[in-house]
Amino acid sequence: MANIHDVARAAGVSISTVSYALSGKRSIADSTKRRIEDAVRTLEYRPNAGARMLKGSRTHILALSAPMHAGTHAPAHMTFALAVATAARRFDYDVLLLTQDEATSGLTRVVHSSLVDGIVLLDVSRDDPRTALVRELGLPATVIGIPRDTAGLTCVDLDFDGAARLAVRRLVDLGHRKVGLIGQAPTVYDRGSNFPLRFRDAFLAEATQNGATVAFTPSAEDSAGVRGAFDGLIADLPSMTALVMHCNEPVQSMVLELLNQRGISVPGDLSVISACSSFSTDHLNPPLDVIPLPAELSCTRAIELTMAQLAGHVEPHVELIEPTYVDLGSTRSLTRS
Amino acid sequence: MANIHDVARAAGVSISTVSYALSGKRSIADSTKRRIEDAVRTLEYRPNAGARMLKGSRTHILALSAPMHAGTHAPAHMTFALAVATAARRFDYDVLLLTQDEATSGLTRVVHSSLVDGIVLLDVSRDDPRTALVRELGLPATVIGIPRDTAGLTCVDLDFDGAARLAVRRLVDLGHRKVGLIGQAPTVYDRGSNFPLRFRDAFLAEATQNGATVAFTPSAEDSAGVRGAFDGLIADLPSMTALVMHCNEPVQSMVLELLNQRGISVPGDLSVISACSSFSTDHLNPPLDVIPLPAELSCTRAIELTMAQLAGHVEPHVELIEPTYVDLGSTRSLTRS
DNA sequence: CCGAACTATCGAAACGTTTCGATAGCCCAG
DNA sequence: CTGGGCTATCGAAACGTTTCGATAGTTCGG
Numbered sequence A, B: 001m002a003n004i005h006d007v008a009r010a011a012g013v014s015i016s017t018v019s020y021a022l023s024g025k026r027s028i029a030d031s032t033k034r035r036i037e038d039a040v041r042t043l044e045y046r047p048n049a050g051a052r053m054l055k056g057s058r059t060h061i062l063a064l065s066a067p068m069h070a071g072t073h074a075p076a077h078m079t080f081a082l083a084v085a086t087a088a089r090r091f092d093y094d095v096l097l098l099t100q101d102e103a104t105s106g107l108t109r110v111v112h113s114s115l116v117d118g119i120v121l122l123d124v125s126r127d128d129p130r131t132a133l134v135r136e137l138g139l140p141a142t143v144i145g146i147p148r149d150t151a152g153l154t155c156v157d158l159d160f161d162g163a164a165r166l167a168v169r170r171l172v173d174l175g176h177r178k179v180g181l182i183g184q185a186p187t188v189y190d191r192g193s194n195f196p197l198r199f200r201d202a203f204l205a206e207a208t209q210n211g212a213t214v215a216f217t218p219s220a221e222d223s224a225g226v227r228g229a230f231d232g233l234i235a236d237l238p239s240m241t242a243l244v245m246h247c248n249e250p251v252q253s254m255v256l257e258l259l260n261q262r263g264i265s266v267p268g269d270l271s272v273i274s275a276c277s278s279f280s281t282d283h284l285n286p287p288l289d290v291i292p293l294p295a296e297l298s299c300t301r302a303i304e305l306t307m308a309q310l311a312g313h314v315e316p317h318v319e320l321i322e323p324t325y326v327d328l329g330s331t332r333s334l335t336r337s
Numbered sequence C: 001c002c003g004a005a006c007t008a009t010c011g012a013a014a015c016g017t018t019t020c021g022a023t024a025g026c027c028c029a030g
Numbered sequence D: 001c002t003g004g005g006c007t008a009t010c011g012a013a014a015c016g017t018t019t020c021g022a023t024a025g026t027t028c029g030g
Helices: A004-011 A015-023 A030-043 A049-055 A074-089 A102-112 A129-137 A160-173 A186-191 A194-209 A223-236 A249-261 A295-311 B004-011 B015-023 B030-043 B049-055 B074-089 B102-112 B129-137 B160-173 B186-191 B194-209 B223-236 B249-261 B295-311
Strands: A061-066 A094-099 A118-121 A141-144 A155-158 A178-182 A213-217 A242-245 A271-277 A289-292 A318-321 B061-066 B094-099 B118-121 B141-144 B155-158 B178-182 B213-217 B242-245 B271-277 B289-292 B318-321
Touching: A004 A015, A004 A030, A015 A030, A049 B049, A061 A074, A061 A102, A074 A094, A074 A295, A074 B074, A074 B094, A074 B102, A094 A102, A094 B074, A102 A129, A102 B074, A118 A129, A118 A295, A129 A141, A141 A295, A155 A160, A155 A295, A160 A194, A160 A242, A160 A271, A160 A289, A178 A194, A178 A223, A186 A194, A194 A213, A194 A271, A213 A223, A223 A249, A242 A249, A249 A271, A249 B249, A295 A318, B004 B015, B004 B030, B015 B030, B061 B074, B061 B102, B074 B094, B074 B295, B094 B102, B102 B129, B118 B129, B118 B295, B129 B141, B141 B295, B155 B160, B155 B295, B160 B194, B160 B242, B160 B271, B160 B289, B178 B194, B178 B223, B186 B194, B194 B213, B194 B271, B213 B223, B223 B249, B242 B249, B249 B271, B295 B318
Parallel strands: A061 A094, A061 A118, A118 A141, A141 A155, A155 A318, A178 A213, A178 A242, A242 A271, A271 A289, B061 B094, B061 B118, B118 B141, B141 B155, B155 B318, B178 B213, B178 B242, B242 B271, B271 B289
Antiparallel strands: A094 B094
16 A cells, blocks of 8 residues: 555655645645646555544544434434435545444543544433533534533534424414324333424424314334324324324334225325424325425534534534425315315 | 553553553563553543554454445344444444445545455445455455355355245245245345345245245335235235245235234234344234344354454355244144144 | 573654645845 | 745654564573
8 A cells, every 4th residue: 555655756755745735735836736646646545544643633533423222213313324424424534333332432432542533423312421421522523413401512403393383383274273193102202312302392382372282192113002092192182183293104104004994084084294204205105294304414414513613613502404394285274175 | 631651651661561561462560560550540541543553553443334225124234234333342343334335435445544454344235346346455354245256255144045945944844835925125136135036046946846836026115015015926826825024024014914904814824934034023913933134143243254354364255144943923834733 | 600581671663644844946126 | 136035845753552672680490
């Protein structure tokens, strides 16, 4: 493997000239620069990562802390991890994967050994021990999700409160006053995972404020659980005319299957909205109106914010991504038929 | 952050002594070693990763090449990535995540910049461009999956052929002669993904050899696709008494749901086996006999093999993991009632 | 009781960068 | 024609390890 000396020799210059030509930190004559670039290409030179880490104070690696809990939805998780890695590459950064217990303890390790320049936290719960750790470590870091105490943290997430309000308002505007809400698995709420709670609470508040009645139920991810959840809603709110689903894909398709079996037509008998879904709803039957969970956007922004922290000084703050409503025809108006 | 000089000063020894005490490469007096270990603990010393990479020829990082194709099942993929990361940690290795296009091009990049000591390839297809790359790069590498040409490669995977034979023999032993096989999504076979093809072909061959008739169908991952697939099997083989599913979890639960709807009891009317499934089948209704896809085992072994390559010299070879049969009561004998 | 063999430790070189300070050559104002 | 201020380049130090070779000190067989 060629090193900077080889390049310097090939181009007939000193190594510092090569370094400056490549980094652009000092002006180098065009002709010289060209010769150097040629040599780099011919020799397939790549700066040695270790040396770069050691001398420059940048490692060009970010830690991605991605624990998996019981309720973690693997596809969504995967989507986020992928989006983070892709976004990081746009800034010439690689991603070190820290999972399970390493998601917490590994952070200290990689930071103390100066292996990473920054941290991205995935799937934070309300009181996540990693937030304290991140504050303590003092490295550029961005949290995807909103923990209870955001002091000193930079956080990005979809505005789940806004998404909940958007869903409620849409339905209220269409004349619905009895609305069901199917949420995540019960364990998810118990664990204090933050976004399901944020969504649910904002949903209930907004509904109350708009004179709508809501029946809420979590739902396990099997057909019995789904049936139970749905029956529960019907029992609570027999005159329900609209349903919002803030849950994983399997549950949503099982619910649609159930509706189909029972001859409940969408949106004829029931208006349905898929809220904060990380998957595309247009292959569902029927396709559902959706307020998408923009994984790419969140992750891209998270990386941008981490880079900004690395570069200048960005004060810690919370950034909420504005929710959007995609109408695919699964809701209908009750006022004018 | 404390460095080795600080530790040396605190312990009253030279830095080389510290280094030897920690690496164990030369004998150090017990009393000295203790003092050094104390200093390490007090100062929270961690060797600087960059320096270690630069001087030692080990980076303690592995590249995990994990592309996502259209047909990739995210939960399974996640399980493997996780298992790799966990296994790597047991050898004091971290994992650099290379996804999408970077899964290929990133390999060259990280190897040329000496950022990684070895490579693990996930989800290789029959003619995966990454295999050529790995051969060319000449770094320790392990492939999870079996490409068409394994020359010069170290590969690990479940013995899918053996798994197929195991499933067939189990059913044949129980007296079944008409067997349905539901496979992955059609696109998976078109792409040349290796294990679905291996399983299917071995299954058909073994059945023929045992005088059993097989109807095979791929299946898309939605309820219409599942229904269509199942109806296709019935049409091909009306007297089918057993069904093997080599497909993802959602399809398997949809099939069970369908059987339930149609009043087909398991195993009363139909014996069912879940083949090479990365998930637990005991929460399915009913729980299914399964030949598990041992993600942890494969990944652990892959890491062991990579480490072996790093250490001494392991000749490239293919290692197949023996399949096991877990009986959860979803098959029954036709011969003695 | 001499030196061989071993043990515990140290000093210094090397790994491949980045970056600071120096300098050689040039242009142009005074 | 002197020298101040550029531009383009170079040399050398520094980053924090690992590891080779050297050296005191100790043990022990003959």
